[in-house]
Amino acid sequence: MFPSLSCDSFFLSLCLCILCFSRPCFPARILPNSVTVLTAASDVHNATWRDFERFLDAGRGSQVSGMSELKNYFHRFGYLPNSNFTDIFDTDFESALTLYQSKLSLPVTGRLDSDTISAIISPRCGVSDASQQTALHATRHFAFFNGKPRWVRRNPVTLSYALSPNNMISYLSSSDVQDIFRRSFSRWSAVIPVNFTEAETYESADIKIGFYRGDHGDGEPFDGVLGVLAHAFSPENGRFHLDAAESWAVDFKKDKSKAAVDLESVATHEIGHVLGLAHSSVKGAVMYPSLTPRTKKVDLRIDDVEGVQALYGSNPNFKISSLQSENSYNRAVALDTRSSFKWAISLTLLITLMLRLAT
Ligand SMILES: [Zn+2]
Numbered sequence: 001m002f003p004s005l006s007c008d009s010f011f012l013s014l015c016l017c018i019l020c021f022s023r024p025c026f027p028a029r030i031l032p033n034s035v036t037v038l039t040a041a042s043d044v045h046n047a048t049w050r051d052f053e054r055f056l057d058a059g060r061g062s063q064v065s066g067m068s069e070l071k072n073y074f075h076r077f078g079y080l081p082n083s084n085f086t087d088i089f090d091t092d093f094e095s096a097l098t099l100y101q102s103k104l105s106l107p108v109t110g111r112l113d114s115d116t117i118s119a120i121i122s123p124r125c126g127v128s129d130a131s132q133q134t135a136l137h138a139t140r141h142f143a144f145f146n147g148k149p150r151w152v153r154r155n156p157v158t159l160s161y162a163l164s165p166n167n168m169i170s171y172l173s174s175s176d177v178q179d180i181f182r183r184s185f186s187r188w189s190a191v192i193p194v195n196f197t198e199a200e201t202y203e204s205a206d207i208k209i210g211f212y213r214g215d216h217g218d219g220e221p222f223d224g225v226l227g228v229l230a231h232a233f234s235p236e237n238g239r240f241h242l243d244a245a246e247s248w249a250v251d252f253k254k255d256k257s258k259a260a261v262d263l264e265s266v267a268t269h270e271i272g273h274v275l276g277l278a279h280s281s282v283k284g285a286v287m288y289p290s291l292t293p294r295t296k297k298v299d300l301r302i303d304d305v306e307g308v309q310a311l312y313g314s315n316p317n318f319k320i321s322s323l324q325s326e327n328s329y330n331r332a333v334a335l336d337t338r339s340s341f342k343w344a345i346s347l348t349l350l351i352t353l354m355l356r357l358a359t
Pocket residue numbers: 125126127269270273279288289
């Protein structure tokens with residue numbers, strides 16, 4: 001009735017059946033819509049840094065003409081102390097590179113692999129990644145500026161902001177820009193006991209916002225399309241500058257440019273700096289340093305919230321349940337990861353059994 005199976009064939013069939021009907025669990029499958037993928041897989045690369053692609057696969061001991069430019073990049077963003085840089089991939093550069101990979105949550109290889117090169121050429125915030133890391137909790141990745149500066153005001157804390165009347169973008173309506181900043185500030189005020197109001201005059205504002213081109217007098221010149229998108233200063237400075245050369249978008253349905261950058265995402269990120277947060281290594285966090293064009297990332301993540309609440313405390317009206325979907329996501333990822341582990345163990349055991357039978 002049934003074709004006879006050899007022992008090996010039987011176990012091979014068994015393995016195939018188990019593999020077909022078991023549930024391989026890959027966390028990416030359950031990514032909620034709100035999660036933004038921030039790796040630089042985009043077609044749009046930053047012309048400013050695209051030249052760095054030629055260093056792909058360079059490792060310790062390599063000497064490639066122009067490597068000193070890449071070292072300047074690492075110096076600019078807080079990974080290498082100032083020095084006369086050569087074109088040799090030396091041990092100091094390797095240390096800086098592994099620190100960068102760790103900070104950006106990339107595979108730590110110590111080589112200029114494709115993930116690392118993609119991250120390097122991604123458009124990003126101009127604020128340095130050097131920070132005072134919080135070492136209290138290994139699972140938390142938010143950071144503060146050195147000295148942990150914050151706005152100190154009598155309670156209730158109210159900070160005023162204003163858009164520079166002379167440094168706006170002509171193709172954006174002022175009402176659109178005002179709405180975007182209102183929403184961006186309200187995301188932060190929802191989680192901390194700090195209110196933001198529009199100042200009556202630009203001069204009197206605590207937080208002064210404007211779009212600037214190239215060298216604009218603060219020692220941090222902008223670099224044209226993509227590259228550095230914006231920067232803001234730590235408390236209680238209040239300066240918040242956006243690169244006027246970007247193609248700033250308020251609605252991707254209307255703005256079809258491949259290099260369009262979402263104004264609201266960058267505004268929300270820079271307000272984090274204005275409040276005292278440095279860059280986070282959580283890729284989904286608003287405070288992660290890079291942002292791919294045509295990406296919207298405006299919802300604060302638990303890492304952002306915990307970071308800013310460590311500076312200002314919690315807004316009494318804030319409920320952690322408002323971030324419940326993210327918590328569910330994190331738990332689901334953890335469960336799925338454990339399931340994947342069990343699945344991999346089962347597969348290993350089966351293969352071992354097959355090898356034993358074959359010998
Ligand atoms: Zn930043």
